[in-house]
Amino acid sequence: MKVRFIACVVAVPLALPMYSQTVEIDWASKKLTSQPAQIQSNTNVQIDVNNVNDVLYTYSISTQSSPIQIDDFAQIASAFKSAGQAAAGKGEAATCNVNEFLTSVKALLDAENAVLNLPTTGQGCSATAPCSVSLADTKTAWAKVPPLLDTAKSKQADSQQLCSVEEYKPAYASSQSAFDQAASIGTLLNSSVHVAQARTALKPDYTTTVEVDEFWKGKATNKGQMSVTLSNSNTRLTLSAGALFSQLQNRTYTSTPKPNSSGTGTTNVLTVTGTSRYSPLALALLNYEVPFASNDYVGLAISTGPVLRFGTASSASSFGYFAGISGHLYHRFYISPGFNLGQFADNPPGLIAGSVIPSGIGTPTPINRWTWRFGFSLTYRTKDFSSLGLTATTSTKSNTAPAAPAAPAAPAGGGAGVKQ
Secondary structure, eight states: OEEEEEEOOOOOOOOOOOOSEEEEEETTTTEEEEOOSOOOSOOOEEEEEESOOTTTOOOOOOOOOOOOOOOHHHHHHHHHHHHHHHHHHOGGGGTOOHHHHHHHHHHHHHHHHHHHTGGGTSTTOOSSSOOOOOHHHHHHHHTTHHHHHHHHHHHHHHHHHHSOTTTTHHHHHHHHHHHHHHHHHHHHHHOSOOOOOOOOOOOTTOEEEEEEEEEETTEEEEEEEEEEEEEOOOSSEEEEEEEEEESSOOOEEEEEEEEOTTSSSEEEEEEEEOOOSOEEEEEEEEEEEEEEEEOSSEEEEEEEEEEEOOSOOOSSOSEEEEEEEEEEETTTEEEEEEEEEEEEEEOOTTOOTTOBOOTTOOSOOOEEEEEEEEEEEEEEEESBOGGGTOOOBOOOSOOOOOOOOOOOOOTTSOOOOOOO
């Protein structure tokens, strides 16, 4: 399998990992000077190109891998010839059954190769246009192999007792690769975990596209492609709405009749209402989490947002703004002290509460002005501000991509590879 991660990220230089095995190349002589003696499994190696002229030049190193052509049966076929010669020239031929053993190994290899070449055997499938075969179908096809493996092992034991082990040693040695391959693939198919792995980094406020492509011997399969997009939420910004208790007064002014001092009539005086120390207002907040001062349970945020006044007769604007710092509980409940910028109706010119209003003036007109006043709010997390007539939204849940099934590796030359 190949897994490619496509993401908007900032490139950061990383230190090369330390590997226990290296490939050494001498640039001066253009020769390979050292490489691992054996590679028994996928192994990370470091390539060192020595004696380069890095004063004048820069260098790039790239690699490309190709499967080794494995033909185990070629060795076994030559053993048939040896076995035939032994039968013609030796007295033990009447009892030595090495041919029977070699025939059983050939049957085993044929069955193994039939499974490993499944991508080429379906309708419209070929080595250049392989088909995608499910893990379940592969297991079903593999069910024929274990009995043949048991038979071949039994025939090997019989032949080793009756035939010259030394003379047929090449045949026994070459057949071992067929046994090892059967055991390796059988173990892999019977595993409860089948996964192709790669690594990447997901960043807040970014979307990451993950593309998975399936290959067989370097060729893309007909139905082995998929891609998903990860949209991960975060708590850097949350929305909350609730009530602000502000010291900004919601004053209204009326002309109210009051008995005069002589008791002969009434005099109009200025009456002021809405002078409570705190007034409730509707509030919508954008809460920006303070780095290193928050966790999933409690924390701090910088909070700002619009303030709305409902159901008022005041001549001042019903719109205002709030800025403060918030303490949150589970990113769901916010307590936010801060300052409210808003407009309020100040006293009419020359008048205060209780002042006599000269006749003929009617209700005096207040002077509207903007000011900052302290306030504190209690708000609750919300996904949008639609209930307040606003449209800002943030994501409140994370989409998790389903894990793509990994195709089983084919030890005999095909198989899955992972690239990042």
